[in-house]
Amino acid sequence: MTSLRAANKEREPLTAARSVISLRGVEKYFPVKEGTLQRVVGHVRAVDGVSFDVRPGETVGLVGESGCGKTTLGRCISGLTQVTGGRIYFRLSDADAARLDVIEAIAASERTRDQVRELKRIEENHRIDQLEGKAWKTYRRNCQVVFQDSFSSLNPRQLVKDIVGRPLRVWNEASGEELTERVVSLLESVGLRRQHMYRYPHQFSGGQRQRVSIARALALDPEFIVLDEPTSALDVSVQAQILNLLYDLQRERGLTYLFISHDLGVVRLMSDRIAVMYLGKVAEQGTATELFEDPRHPYTEALLAANPDIKAKESGMKGLHGHVPDPASPPEGCRFHTRCPVVTPVCGWEVDDAVAWLQDHEALAEGLAAVERRTNFDATLVFHTEEAAASAVEAFHKGDVPPVMRSALEEMSTDGRKVSIKFSPVPPVELEDIGGGRLTACILHTSRGLRI
Ligand SMILES: Nc1ncnc2c1ncn2[C@@H]1O[C@H](COP(=O)(O)OP(=O)(O)OP(=O)(O)O)[C@@H](O)[C@H]1O
Ligand code: SF4
Ligand SMILES: [Mg+2]
Structure with missing residues (x-):
């Protein structure tokens, strides 16, 4: 293990005042295509304006329901997919981060030549889609991924010796006898043994296969690992072993993790800070203790309430109802409003x-x-008959339409079979600092709410 660490000469002290990864308004939209000509008719907004920093040595948990964009964000960070908007920085110092904020707040046409030069310097050295040469290589080797499905992420036709040794070979880190010894050392660091080198992935249990994936991710002695549901496919007892292994490796090697999971219990166990995602956006962000002891966003509260194993503050919240809306046409205002209790x-x-x-x-x-x-x-709602239109209007005025929707309705007028309805346009509800480093995107807590 010592020799591996020594091999990575580009490593910086973990005490540096910087983040390992900084996200600024990251977006990933996938085109929706239709017809024989495959015309683009819309976009799935898998990740839609996410910003947070991951500091050296910490674990940031990313949690949320299926389809909220966790894997897509992890793939953007690890360079496996290109962002369609926003920026991702690697090893951004606090000083450069502050300069970025200042310069970016100035309209591009009004920046001085010095500011343009400074922005260019920061982006060329830290923005992952602009890194080249040595800087790109440093980022690639220092940012690794472990996926949930170790079966499909490991080549079934390769021996473990070749799977774990491949990064070392590709990066010309070792060859021959030295390569073999490095692979043995990596396998031992994840609780496997020398004899496991000569097996194929299918000859392992799920937990052992995940150990092989972790050994491969560690091969280049990275600084940062995206762990995408690393234990979700495993039995509970094996899960605990792998989580312990990840925890020990973090302490021994000073690793930084982005820990992706839909399992709140596991995220709580592993994370220093947590970002709760909903439909491509972060709904709430805070330390693990804050989020579990004192959740502020109704979505976080509902997620906790839906998980009886987690003892959270008694909130009276009943858990989650309804379906996650289509990310190709997310709800206006607060994205959670269609399900918010x-x-x-x-x-x-x-x-x-x-x-x-x-x-x-x-x-x-x-x-x-x-x-x-x-x-x-x-919009105008067109009904088949005047009676049907009248019944709908009656339901909206006096029937069992939720009172809160009725209050939101600004106008409703009838003209025969046609019923015009109008709500007040509401801008997107964005994440806001509500004090003490807590961030939430709910008007009950943010400045917009205070103005109501
Ligand atoms: N390559 C792709 N093309 C089109 N849409 C995609 C693609 N990859 C992901 N999506 C969509 O983006 C959204 C986010 O998917 P993602 O896999 O990131 O969610 P997730 O939070 O990781 O979910 P899970 O918990 O099920 O793993 C989903 O609506 C998904 O269908
Ligand atoms: S902004 Fe409104 S809909 Fe969204 S979480 Fe807060 S109360 Fe619920
Ligand atoms: Mg996923």
């Missing part, structure tokens, strides 16, 4: 909410013929 009239009510409510009520849904949308907040 404490939603207010100013959280982003829109035409889709009214239509979804009608469609959930068979008698009213049958009467709805078309939706003529002017904006997401303003």
Whole structure:
């Protein structure tokens, strides 16, 4: 292990005042294509404006329901996929981060020549999609990934000796006898033995295979590892062994982790700080203790309430209801407003909410013929008959439409079979510092909420 650490000469002291990874408004949109010509008709907003820093030696947990963008964000950070917006920096010093904030706040056309030069210097040295030559290599070898599915991430036709030794060979780190000894040392560091070198991946149990994946990730003595659901496919007892191994390796090697999981218990165990993701955005961010003891965002509260094994502060929250909306057309205002148990009239009510409510009520849904949308907040609902239109209006005025949606409705007028509805446009609810380093994207806590 000592020799491995010595092999990485580019390593910096862990006490440096810098982050290992800094995300600034990171976006990854996937095109949605249709028809024989494969025309782009929209975009899945898998990651939609995520910003946070990962500091040396810490574990940042990334948690959220399936499809919220955790893996996509991990792939962007590790350079396996290109971002479509925003920036990712590697080893950004606090001083450079502060300069970036200052320069980027100035319109591009108004920056001085010195500011342009300074921005260029920072980006060429730290922004991962602009790194070249030695800087790119330093980033590539220092940022590794361990995936959930060790079966598909390990080449079934290669011996473990070749799988674990490959990074060392590709980077000309070792060959011949030295390479073999380095592989043995790596296997031993993850609890495997010399004889395991001559086995194929299918000859291991799931837990052992994940140990092989970890050994491979450690081969170049990286600084940072993205762990994408590293224990989700394993039995509970094996999970604990792998988590302990990851924890020990972090302490021994000063590793920094981004720990991705949908399992709150595991994230709590492993993380110093946690970012809770919902539909491509971070809903709440704080230390593990803060988030579990005193969650502020209703989504975090609902996630905790849905997990009976986690003893969180009693909040009266009932857990999560309904489906995660389509990331190709995420809800307006607060993305969680379609499922939030404490939603207010100013959280982003829109035409889709009214239509979804009608469609959930068979008698009213049958009467709805078309939706003529002017904006997401303003539309005409066309019914098959005047009676159907009248029933819908009655339901909105006096029936069992949720009172909070009724309050949000700014206008409703009828003209025969047509019913015009209008909600107030609401800007996206963004993450805000609510004091003490806590960040949340809920108007009940942010400055926008205080203005209501
Ligand atoms: N290559 C791709 N092309 C199109 N859409 C994609 C692609 N990869 C991911 N997506 C979509 O992006 C969204 C986020 O997916 P992602 O795999 O990042 O979620 P996740 O949080 O890791 O989910 P899980 O917990 O199930 O692993 C999903 O809606 C997914 O369908
Ligand atoms: S802003 Fe807060 S209260 Fe409103 S829907 Fe979002 S989480 Fe719920
Ligand atoms: Mg995933």
